[in-house]
Amino acid sequence: MFTIFIVEDDPNISRLLQAHLQRYGYAAVVAADFDRVLEQFQQLRPELVLLDVSLPKFDGYYWCRQIRLLSHCPILFISAREGKMDQVMALENGADDYITKPFHYEVVVAKIGSHLRRSYGDYSGKRGERTVEVAGLTLYPERLEAALDGNRTELGHKEALLLETLMQRAGRVVSRERLLEKLWDDQRFVDDNTLNVYVTRVRRKLRELNIEEALETVRGQGYLLRVVWRAPS
Incomplete structure (x- = not known):
């Protein structure tokens, strides 16, 4: 079972995301302390991160950079910011995708599935290493x-x-x-x-x-x- 780490400070959105992902068989965990996101990531070791841009104290760009120092797991931003520069900044800071709010939960699930297949799919360690x-x-x-x-x-x-x-x-x-x-x-x-x-x-x-x-x-x-x-x- 894949673990998804949800870093979203809107409790309604995080709750609905968690419920929707669990319905599709994922282990979805919501961040409990936005001052200690990296510590929670290290303890959880998720296969994928859903990360909001606007967060208390440090923004999502900061946490994305910190996670990238430890892991290459897929990071998908979810944000109400629709500007091109926000999306470019997300990618420059190490994100793999950017989803704007409001979004359809089915689209989020589909994108998560796509990134998980690309990162941990048929070729990841099952048939010997490819070069x-x-x-x-x-x-x-x-x-x-x-x-x-x-x-x-x-x-x-x-x-x-x-x-x-x-x-x-x-x-x-x-x-x-x-x-x-x-x-x-x-x-x-x-x-x-x-x-x-x-x-x-x-x-x-x-x-x-x-x-x-x-x-x-x-x-x-x-x-x-x-x-x-x-x-x-």
Whole structure:
């Protein structure tokens, strides 16, 4: 049974979320102390976090950053803030998705199921470890890690999925539509800037491996991952 940690200070919303998730077979736990969210997370060790932006004392962005220091579990923001910058900030701080209020509980459950399948589904440790390799760069999708020449970097779930899709078609342009389809089940709820955020994050991860200018934007078409890396001089 998957455990969902609900960090929402509106008691009506948290109660309804908890009841709805329990109805679908999840173990849903509501945060009891908004000053000690990280401690509760460490004790609970959930598979997924539902996190509001507006919280007492520290906001959701802060707690998202703290959780990311310990875990790569999916984090889904739920917020009444509808601005594009709020969604971009959530992704920049480590979130995997952003759901605006008011929302249909069925949509929340569907998104939770989607993220759990991608994070803990058929390929997570059941058939031996998968790897994807291109020109010495090795991606470990289940480990959420990439390595090159003895250097390693950790990835978020979406970052790993994006890099895997690009590596599988290295040297060829991958359309934005294909990437959106790979990363999100329902593209209607994904802002166009969202993919840009993840591309920027993957470029940053590649630079940590001393790979510069490998992920190219092909205007009007999509993105291309070069097969031959250019290391910094």
